[in-house]
Amino acid sequence: MSKLGQAKRIIFLKTADGQLFEVDEPVAMEFEIVKSFFDENEDAADDTVVPLPNVSAEPLAGIIEFCKAHVEFRANGAAGKDEVKKFNAEYIKEKSNEQLKELILAANYLNIKEMLDFLTETIANRLKNKSVEYVRAFFGIENDFTPQEEEAVRKEYEWAFEGVDED
């Protein structure tokens, strides 16, 4: 589509809360959902707006920031190096649990593999050494066990709740 010497193609994305984003093509193509939109609509006009009804502006802005940086890292051959780790650590440092949840829901909907790998690891790190109640609250899990059922499960996994040494 975009030929040599031609201006960079811009992809238009519209969020659930009605905001329009202009994203460079290589960054937008990181989103599997956008990629398949254009694969299925090959003759879509260049100014086609891709609707993203399950994502709002705030997480999308965060995701674009992440993907843009990673597309650049790959272009510079820096993938897997320390500067990537440093960027990732900085990126996630200021994010609250709520923001993190919004990000993973959006990344899941947009289907971005690399970002999902990173976010799942981040979430796991935040859940280490946390109580069962904390984990329930984090994922919004409603305990649908009866006390008897819960007791039975707890008994079966007794070793995991004992104060035994980690390996």
Next chain:
Amino acid sequence: MDRMSELPDFIIHKIMSHLSPKKVAQTSILSKRWNYLQTSFPILEFNQNHFMRKGRLTGTGGVLHEKRFVKFVDVTLGRFCRLEYCMEKFRLKVCLFNLKISSRIDEWIRLAVEKEVKEFDISPCRIYNAYRDAVYTLPQTIFSAKLLTTLRLSSCKIEQPSDTLMLCSLKSLTLKGVCINEQMVQKFTSECPLLEDLLICSCWGLKHLRVSKALKLKFIQFHNPSDKLVSVEIIAPSLQVCWLVVNYSSRLCIDMAGCTHLKELHVNGGSFTDQDFHQLILKFPFLEHLYVYKSMLLERIIISSDRLKRLKIRSCPGLKAIHLDTPNLISFSYYLNWIPIAVTNAPYSYWKVSIRPYSDLDTSWFMNLTKFLGVANQIEGLFLSLTLKKISFNLEGVRESFASFRCQVPTLNLSVNVCAGVPFSDYRALLDGLLWSCCPWTLHVTATGEDEHKFLQWLYEELRNRCVNCCNSHNIKCWRHYLKDVKILSTLPMEDWRRKNRKLLNRNDDDLRDVWPINQHVIMSFNLDWVQ
């Protein structure tokens, strides 16, 4: 309803894959959905350690824990196997192995193979001495795991099957402390067409290592310090990296003629003669990295290659001379007790040199050091670890051999052990010799104890209060005449210094540890300003 509950199973499994097995097990209690997610989690990890309390390993306590463990594995595995999922990983760590549990392990392995497991990690360890004689023998079913890509085994026995192996997806094989014979190793390498990585560490029963017809093999790491090993023969045309860590006192027959594409070779031990060594190296025209450790007989290293980029030589006590014709060498790192003669054509290389001399230091030692360093284009760092016993240095002896006083080593790192009772003034010869041969801009000195701290103070005074009523009738004068100024840059505890200088030195942690063991050391850094 919370939107987080919309996350699909595979994402939750991804999160779980970053949690410890214990934490994963705990998720079973969160809710019914999570209980199912935990049951269907395709990474099954069982560690008997989790089932034991301290001090109750043997006797009835041990038996009880073992029962609990076996039952848990049986139930969990059984439940997973009733689901329509393939197994990603099966990891089993048994620390109290006995023959009773052996048939259960066989069954677990059979189930995992049935569930098309991709990664196996099995260690029926014998670390507790109650059942020292028992060794687990791997069941033959494991050889029919067609989708297995990674196999890691430790502390067990592998018996050679008569049939061909069906491990047609296996890419990575790790054997640690495994009882295996040479035919079986050969079988693995020749019958697993996709094998890329092979690690064999402290395995017993091997007299010969034979790797043949391993067409895709890229990486071999072989650790076998036993003196029973006689020969190593590797035919692997795609091999890129090879580590051989073998006994350093027994002479080994190594044939790697079939590895012409090797890029990186680490040899530790092996007791090579000069001839053996050079014949081996000649087989690798594409070699870029060469690391030679603990080669006891080696006297000369002669390398002529325009591919070689990195060379590291360590603990080769007989080494007398190094000849390098390596125009593209980038780094040369040398760690030894004495100073060899070096002849090099390596114009772009950076040298890192660590010397811990055994002998007393005299004028000829300092001259040898100067000559050795003199052939280097650039010395990135010189590390000297000295026990200050007898040191002598006579400038008269070197004035004739060297034309001028010049900076050779921008950074000199000195670690000293002061001998009790020797007056510090005796160490003037050390300063005379070192500053004359190195003339560093930066001097880092490590002080380890009280005496060394006093030495540091003395050193600083000596550098500051220079008396220049000497060398009057000579063209080449001692260092005192050339030093304009000395400043203390910093005095840091070891840890801080290392953190600050890591980038500067571009060495990793382990390397530094080798040079200086960590204690409550202090490192004092001086900036020396010389007359140009």
